[in-house]
Amino acid sequence: MKTIASILTLLFVVLPLQAQIDDSQYNQMDPSGNISRRNSNKTDSLGSDKEIPKGIKVWTIDKRFGERKAALPDTISHMFMNSIFTSELRGEYNTTGNLGSPRLNRIFIDRNSENQFLFVNPLDFFVTPVDEFHFTNTLSPITNLTYDNSGDKTNGDDHFIAKFGVNAGKRIGVGFKFDYLYARGYYQNQSTSHFNYSLYGSYIGDRYQAHLLFSTNHQKIAENGGLANDDYITHPESFSDSYSTNEIPTILQRNWNRNDNLHFFFNHKYSIGFNRKVPMTADEIKAKKFAMASAEENKRKNENSATDTERGKGKKAEKRAMGRPEDASIAGIDPPINTGKDERIQLTKSAADSLLSVQNKESKDTSWIKNEFVPVTSFIHTFNFDNYRRIYEAYQTPENFYANTYKVEEKLSGDSIYDKTTHYHLSNVFAISLLEGFNKWAKAGLKGFVTWDLKHFNLPDSVGISSYTENGINIGGQLCKAQGKFLHYLATVEATVAGPNSGDLKIDANADINFSLFGDTLSLIGDAFIHRVKPAFYFRHYHGRHFWWDNDNMERITHTRIQGVLSYTKTRTKLRIAVDNINNYTYLAQSYLTEGERHTKTDVTVRQGSKPINLFTAQLIQDFKIGPFNWENVITYQKTSDQSQLPVPDLNLYSNLYLRFKIAKVLNCDFGADVRYFTNYYAPDYSPALGQFAVQTNSATDNGADTRIKIGNYPLVNVYANFHLKHTRFFVMYSHVNAGMGDKRYFSTPHYALNERIFRLGLSWNFFN
Numbered sequence: 001m002k003t004i005a006s007i008l009t010l011l012f013v014v015l016p017l018q019a020q021i022d023d024s025q026y027n028q029m030d031p032s033g034n035i036s037r038r039n040s041n042k043t044d045s046l047g048s049d050k051e052i053p054k055g056i057k058v059w060t061i062d063k064r065f066g067e068r069k070a071a072l073p074d075t076i077s078h079m080f081m082n083s084i085f086t087s088e089l090r091g092e093y094n095t096t097g098n099l100g101s102p103r104l105n106r107i108f109i110d111r112n113s114e115n116q117f118l119f120v121n122p123l124d125f126f127v128t129p130v131d132e133f134h135f136t137n138t139l140s141p142i143t144n145l146t147y148d149n150s151g152d153k154t155n156g157d158d159h160f161i162a163k164f165g166v167n168a169g170k171r172i173g174v175g176f177k178f179d180y181l182y183a184r185g186y187y188q189n190q191s192t193s194h195f196n197y198s199l200y201g202s203y204i205g206d207r208y209q210a211h212l213l214f215s216t217n218h219q220k221i222a223e224n225g226g227l228a229n230d231d232y233i234t235h236p237e238s239f240s241d242s243y244s245t246n247e248i249p250t251i252l253q254r255n256w257n258r259n260d261n262l263h264f265f266f267n268h269k270y271s272i273g274f275n276r277k278v279p280m281t282a283d284e285i286k287a288k289k290f291a292m293a294s295a296e297e298n299k300r301k302n303e304n305s306a307t308d309t310e311r312g313k314g315k316k317a318e319k320r321a322m323g324r325p326e327d328a329s330i331a332g333i334d335p336p337i338n339t340g341k342d343e344r345i346q347l348t349k350s351a352a353d354s355l356l357s358v359q360n361k362e363s364k365d366t367s368w369i370k371n372e373f374v375p376v377t378s379f380i381h382t383f384n385f386d387n388y389r390r391i392y393e394a395y396q397t398p399e400n401f402y403a404n405t406y407k408v409e410e411k412l413s414g415d416s417i418y419d420k421t422t423h424y425h426l427s428n429v430f431a432i433s434l435l436e437g438f439n440k441w442a443k444a445g446l447k448g449f450v451t452w453d454l455k456h457f458n459l460p461d462s463v464g465i466s467s468y469t470e471n472g473i474n475i476g477g478q479l480c481k482a483q484g485k486f487l488h489y490l491a492t493v494e495a496t497v498a499g500p501n502s503g504d505l506k507i508d509a510n511a512d513i514n515f516s517l518f519g520d521t522l523s524l525i526g527d528a529f530i531h532r533v534k535p536a537f538y539f540r541h542y543h544g545r546h547f548w549w550d551n552d553n554m555e556r557i558t559h560t561r562i563q564g565v566l567s568y569t570k571t572r573t574k575l576r577i578a579v580d581n582i583n584n585y586t587y588l589a590q591s592y593l594t595e596g597e598r599h600t601k602t603d604v605t606v607r608q609g610s611k612p613i614n615l616f617t618a619q620l621i622q623d624f625k626i627g628p629f630n631w632e633n634v635i636t637y638q639k640t641s642d643q644s645q646l647p648v649p650d651l652n653l654y655s656n657l658y659l660r661f662k663i664a665k666v667l668n669c670d671f672g673a674d675v676r677y678f679t680n681y682y683a684p685d686y687s688p689a690l691g692q693f694a695v696q697t698n699s700a701t702d703n704g705a706d707t708r709i710k711i712g713n714y715p716l717v718n719v720y721a722n723f724h725l726k727h728t729r730f731f732v733m734y735s736h737v738n739a740g741m742g743d744k745r746y747f748s749t750p751h752y753a754l755n756e757r758i759f760r761l762g763l764s765w766n767f768f769n
Helices: 002-020 118-123 282-313 349-367
Strands: 025-029 035-039 056-061 068-071 093-095 103-105 135-138 142-150 157-168 172-183 192-204 208-222 255-279 369-394 417-434 445-460 465-481 487-498 505-517 520-533 541-543 548-550 557-568 573-583 586-595 598-608 613-626 629-640 651-663 667-678 685-687 692-696 716-725 728-735 747-749 758-768
Touching: 093 747, 103 118, 118 255, 118 369, 118 692, 135 157, 135 172, 135 192, 445 541, 465 541, 586 685, 598 692
Parallel strands: 586 692
Antiparallel strands: 025 035, 056 068, 056 135, 093 103, 142 157, 142 758, 157 172, 172 192, 192 208, 208 255, 255 369, 369 417, 417 445, 445 465, 465 487, 487 505, 505 520, 520 557, 541 548, 557 573, 573 613, 586 598, 613 629, 629 651, 651 667, 667 716, 685 692, 716 728, 728 758
């Protein structure tokens, strides 16, 4: 409660003072983009103080070519209260319950599993991929501090994020991100501790552009193996004693997964082309006006300062010289000659007005015209290095918990486990790009590229370490049309032509058409892909104390998808339809026996489907707004041809009902409640020893009963108040307000219960200086 009281004091005492803070000095940018310090204590000629320029542009980049794509800065208040959850904004992920815990998306078409190092895929809540990282360009330095909290020092959560961005001129932008998450957990032995530090920089010139990103992550997760008995949640009355959440027995103790990874990314390109004159954008005109006003004020201030200095040098005024100056003329000596003609140029009033109008128009036109460089051809190089280490460390493993024990040379022995694997990936991409739009005939852009990959893996063995190295060369091309309003398309082909994965093929294509309908834009978007690839390395090889496989003869996975999206802004409607077909679907499968409150004979294997799997997905996003009332809905329907290999819920639902209004015309408020729901299904189990989700394959009992566990059919409701005041966002929330009501089967993964009622609060504050 002390923490809550402190935060509330900060919100209601400090925030109202924000508008009263007097920033006596701040940065200014001149027309050339140079930044200097400026004093704001003096008013300008209009009697108003200049403000700090508050402007920021944010973008992401394509990880292969470095192409920039505009993005929204993380300053939007809508749904801010849900950004803290590992289950994501609309609760579409299964998790093991705690903040920052492993997760798996229930919506199959939204899953991303491209990383060869499988152990970081379930932790993508905390790890930001290169193509999702935000690069910045700011008019003044910006700092963002975000903090959310729940519970206390025994079982609470704390998550702190600090971001900073600054520009050195118009072209160079640098910044960093610091992210620390520590969740003690409301159940036994489930704490998470994550740390991230990222440093980035960009140079955006006419001919040369570069992006640099360095990040390091440390992730530590305590594994409890789930609850010893689900009845502690679903039927607490069956026990003679009453248990609080932190007293419920769990399967495992003193078990941890550790992931450490380091990433270095550098992309740069040089373009050749020509220059042309184009009008400035509204933002550029605004920035130039600000810079011109700043320069004029500095000039006036310097002139006033110089005058004051000269006046203070002496108290005596100079005496005026007496007598006639040498170059003076004497009146009457040289009378002017009158020729009788007026030699001045005679202009009528209409001619003078016309000449003045032309001069003003020319001045105005040239003031807001800029010189634009039009690239024709770009030469691109991308360097990427990723380094990973994963350790599963366990003590006091329950007797007969695992079905198999293998001879492996590790740091620990006996019933302890120290499974360690490392991997690094180095790649270089060389590309040539012919850009679209440099003349009226260049309707599309064309790129060709070559990629060299080096992948190295280390696994423990019965004696020493087994090492695997894979070199590969990929070639490919891309056809792109991104300009214009009506039609855009993108098609990419990539083939592996050398190395152990030779024969892999990826074809991706998407297109969109936009046209006006009843005063708004209707968008039709289609995308499709065909991927024929070898299973990831850790599906083919893994060595550990209790799990071991070497699958050298696995078939290639062939995955095709066709997807269409219809979006109409006027009715707030978005409809998405997708059809997937997968041959040789590859997945992890887990089995175990349940004996009272113990699990025994646990085993995990790799399986490949013997027949194709078909999956149909339909998703409707429909929002309604009537005055201050808002109702947002996401409904997803999925139908798989084989639930035993690819289990997904038939229906996944999110609904958010809230009232939006303002207080004193400055404080934006959202008061509401949201609900998450999915139908019953045999959700993937979680394997602590691998840190992976695995399909349930528990054997039937002697009487033929299915021992697999279904979860779902339970609504999870949160109530919240979300606020936005100038540069500050904050919220208060009561999550899982319906805990203990109804069926009580609030599991997001088999045997892993969700947290009960929790009071949460969060704050995000932007500083411009």
